[in-house]
Amino acid sequence: MFIHHPFEVPGRLRSMDETEALLASLREKMVREQIMARGVRDVRLLEVMREIPRHLFVPPDLVREAYQDNPLPIGVGQTISQPYMVALMTELLALRGGEKVLEIGTGSGYQAAILGRLARRVFSIEKQESLAPRARERLRSLGIDNVEVIVGDGSAGLPREAPFDAIIVTAGAPDIPQPLLEQLADGGRLVIPVGSSGMQTLILTIREGDDYRQEDKGGCVFVPLLGKHGWKWSDRPGTRGGTCAG
Numbered sequence: 190m191f192i193h194h195p196f197e198v199p200g201r202l203r204s205m206d207e208t209e210a211l212l213a214s215l216r217e218k219m220v221r222e223q224i225m226a227r228g229v230r231d232v233r234l235l236e237v238m239r240e241i242p243r244h245l246f247v248p249p250d251l252v253r254e255a256y257q258d259n260p261l262p263i264g265v266g267q268t269i270s271q272p273y274m275v276a277l278m279t280e281l282l283a284l285r286g287g288e289k290v291l292e293i294g295t296g297s298g299y300q301a302a303i304l305g306r307l308a309r310r311v312f313s314i315e316k317q318e319s320l321a322p323r324a325r326e327r328l329r330s331l332g333i334d335n336v337e338v339i340v341g342d343g344s345a346g347l348p349r350e351a352p353f354d355a356i357i358v359t360a361g362a363p364d365i366p367q368p369l370l371e372q373l374a375d376g377g378r379l380v381i382p383v384g385s386s387g388m389q390t391l392i393l394t395i396r397e398g399d400d401y402r403q404e405d406k407g408g409c410v411f412v413p414l415l416g417k418h419g420w421k422w423s424d425r426p427g428t429r430g431g432t433c434a435g
Contacts, residue, residue: 270431293343298324344416
């Protein structure tokens with residue numbers, strides 16, 4: 190599917206009203222054909238994904254691809270996840286509005302923006318120092334002031350703010366990091382891709398006292414989670430992008 194650059198019309202530039210109308214229509218099409226068609230039903234989530242301007246979270250030369258059904262590179266070997274994967278992982282958190290959420294892997298800030306609209310407070314950890322300021326600026330420009338972006342090793346979680354009602358990891362890990370399980374509140378939900386370098390399984394973990402119930406939510410492929418409790422630099426796999434498999 191080819192999408193014309195939103196600011197291009199043969200022979201002239203689009204007006205701001207035309208551009209905004211086009212982008213809104215692309216977001217609606219994304220939600221309808223990529224997300225709802227695959228079974229995502231959370232009404233609050235769908236509305237937020239219609240509102241958040243995904244094109245602001247991609248490099249300028251990829252704006253025309255922002256609403257397509259695939260992840261996109263954002264620099265330093267990282268990606269913005271496929272829209273459906275963002276929606277699926279967020280829906281699995283079952284957010285109702287009063288939660289404290291931990292996100293591992295800020296990236297562009299798009300997933301954090303979605304979470305910020307759906308939860309009470311969000312802490313987002315990014316290992317790549319160059320990405321964090323850009324994500325903060327994008328969130329600030331959208332008036333999302335309940336998200337704190339922190340530079341650090343996300344595989345260790347954020348003990349000072351634990352426990353969390355929900356934890357979402359937007360990078361693939363060889364195993365579920367023990368610190369994240371320990372920082373999950375009773376009744377809390379953790380969503381993380383787990384597996385090898387070429388393929389992971391999206392795992393939903395629900396804490397029930399001292400027990401952790403796990404559910405397999407299907408295959409996926411993500412960039413690697415680097416850190417003390419993730420992949421090491423020496424054995425890190427090749428970079429890919431947050432997308433469903435098959």
